[in-house]
Amino acid sequence: RDALARHLPGSEVIVVANREPYIHERRDGVLRVQHPASGLVTALEPVVQATGGTWIAHGSGAADREVVDRHARVRVPPDDPAYTLRRVWLTAAEEEGYYYGFSNEGLWPLCHVAHTRPTFRGGDFAAYRDANRKFADAVCEEANGPDPVVLVQDYHFALLPRMIRERLPRATIITFWHIPWPNSERFGICPWGPEILEGMLGSSILGFHVQAHCNNFLDSVDRYLEARLDRERQSVVLGGQETLIRAYPISIDWPTRWAADAPAAPLCRERVFADLGLAPDALLGVGIDRLDYTKGIEERLLAVERLLERFPQFRGRFTFAQLAAPSRTRIPRYQELNRNVEEVARRVNERFGEGDYRPIVLLREHHEPPTVFRYYRAADLCYVSSLHDGMNLVAKEFVAARDDEAGVLVLSRFTGASRELGEALLVNPYDLEEASSALAAALAMPREEQRERMRALRTFVSEFNVYRWAGRMLVDAGRLRKRDRVSGRIT
Numbered sequence: 001r002d003a004l005a006r007h008l009p010g011s012e013v014i015v016v017a018n019r020e021p022y023i024h025e026r027r028d029g030v031l032r033v034q035h036p037a038s039g040l041v042t043a044l045e046p047v048v049q050a051t052g053g054t055w056i057a058h059g060s061g062a063a064d065r066e067v068v069d070r071h072a073r074v075r076v077p078p079d080d081p082a083y084t085l086r087r088v089w090l091t092a093a094e095e096e097g098y099y100y101g102f103s104n105e106g107l108w109p110l111c112h113v114a115h116t117r118p119t120f121r122g123g124d125f126a127a128y129r130d131a132n133r134k135f136a137d138a139v140c141e142e143a144n145g146p147d148p149v150v151l152v153q154d155y156h157f158a159l160l161p162r163m164i165r166e167r168l169p170r171a172t173i174i175t176f177w178h179i180p181w182p183n184s185e186r187f188g189i190c191p192w193g194p195e196i197l198e199g200m201l202g203s204s205i206l207g208f209h210v211q212a213h214c215n216n217f218l219d220s221v222d223r224y225l226e227a228r229l230d231r232e233r234q235s236v237v238l239g240g241q242e243t244l245i246r247a248y249p250i251s252i253d254w255p256t257r258w259a260a261d262a263p264a265a266p267l268c269r270e271r272v273f274a275d276l277g278l279a280p281d282a283l284l285g286v287g288i289d290r291l292d293y294t295k296g297i298e299e300r301l302l303a304v305e306r307l308l309e310r311f312p313q314f315r316g317r318f319t320f321a322q323l324a325a326p327s328r329t330r331i332p333r334y335q336e337l338n339r340n341v342e343e344v345a346r347r348v349n350e351r352f353g354e355g356d357y358r359p360i361v362l363l364r365e366h367h368e369p370p371t372v373f374r375y376y377r378a379a380d381l382c383y384v385s386s387l388h389d390g391m392n393l394v395a396k397e398f399v400a401a402r403d404d405e406a407g408v409l410v411l412s413r414f415t416g417a418s419r420e421l422g423e424a425l426l427v428n429p430y431d432l433e434e435a436s437s438a439l440a441a442a443l444a445m446p447r448e449e450q451r452e453r454m455r456a457l458r459t460f461v462s463e464f465n466v467y468r469w470a471g472r473m474l475v476d477a478g479r480l481r482k483r484d485r486v487s488g489r490i491t
């Protein structure tokens with residue numbers, strides 16, 4: 001809020017993100033609000049609560065239409081309204097092509113090195129273009145003046161910045177890409193690569209989590225567009241308009257509200273152990289994810305299997321609870337993943353289970369944040385094994401939850417978070433020897449070492465929190481705006 005007031009005084013903020021922060025559902029006649037499992041929402045929602053303004057999202061909940069006014073708006077959070085949520089309604093065919101098709105069978109596997117082949121269909125891209133246009137209409141409807149600050153979020157909206165720029169030339173458009181950007185050779189297989197790059201370059205600032213993704217993006221522009229590139233300034237000029245390319249590592253709010261509301265660690269442990277039927281001297285590992293092939297969930301369970309093979313002292317004592325929120329379930333690759341994960345868990349449980357003991361507990365359903373935080377606090381370790389991940393906020397949430405300075409984070413080197421959280425045990429999740437050794441080391445780690453590592457991690461995340469992420473972008477946007485005013489581009 002401070003950054004906004006100081007650097008962009010009087011500006012209104014409009015956020016565009018496909019996923020909505022509150023999903024309204026009616027079950028058994030009762031209206032309920034669900035918090036989606038989304039890193040983007042986790043990060044952004046506290047920021048929008050602080051700045052106020054409007055969040056434009058796809059309305060996906062069964063009861064979303066029940067709670068909005070005739071302009072599809074509702075004030076949220078429901079119990080203490082701070083900003084406006086504006087829903088955009090998509091037809092089933094639009095959702096199929098734009099969300100399931102081009103976004104999640106095209107761009108998602110294109111941008112993640114996780115060995116799933118991208119599928120590109122012309123019809124999907126047409127739906128993606130149409131959906132982006134619908135969101136551009138919504139931005140123009142919501143804007144009260146000619147120069148709003150528009151925060152465009154993620155790979156669902158590559159074409160949107162240019163569409164907004166054409167209709168609101170004085171807008172400050174900050175686009176943040178929440179997933180990795182591939183190297184230019186890989187990006188070249190996308191049939192609509194140049195249109196995507198041109199679309200994104202409608203932004204004033206284009207943000208990625210890490211510098212390597214900025215470099216990949218600049219290489220892609222260099223290879224596939226006729227644009228002026230300044231590598232030193234990290235800027236691209238296309239059609240007389242400049243876009244700055246910058247790394248802004250995303251984070252979580254601090255103190256995170258879910259940790260503040262959760263019972264203390266010993267109580268969480270008691271409750272979770274009771275729920276899972278574990279003995280008081282048992283050891284617990286947790287994994288928290290959307291059920292997505294980029295998260296390395298199969299590799300994670302294989303690492304647990306290897307741990308039990310190599311270190312018999314943990315058999316009968318160590319349980320790994322995987323909370324996996326079903327995600328994008330209409331896509332065949334996600335259905336296949338679901339079957340594979342189930343199969344590995346079954347096999348490991350058959351090999352090492354005995355009596356009531358099951359080494360792997362698979363909880364495949366949506367869990368609300370209070371439950372997730374209970375598991376974080378109950379655990380001896382949290383294993384984040386992504387094969388490729390822009391940042392990964394589960395790693396940071398685990399750290400935020402552990403105000404008892406206990407518990408060990410085992411973290412894939414292929415996450416953006418691993419570049420910041422060096423006190424975690426960093427592993428290559430494909431290397432089951434290294435991963436199982438790290439799990440064993442985590443379970444045997446003395447309390448003093450746990451405390452030292454956790455304290456350092458907590459200091460880092462508390463300082464580099466999501467307000468700083470947003471603040472840095474807003475400060476940079478404010479500087480640009482000032483420069484453009486001075487040079488007469490904005491009056």
Ligand code: F6P
Pocket residue numbers: 019037038039040041154155178179290327328
């Ligand atoms: O953080 C990456 C991301 O794809 C977000 O863009 C998205 O909100 C989240 O993961 C969850 O995916 P989905 O919105 O498809 O459920």
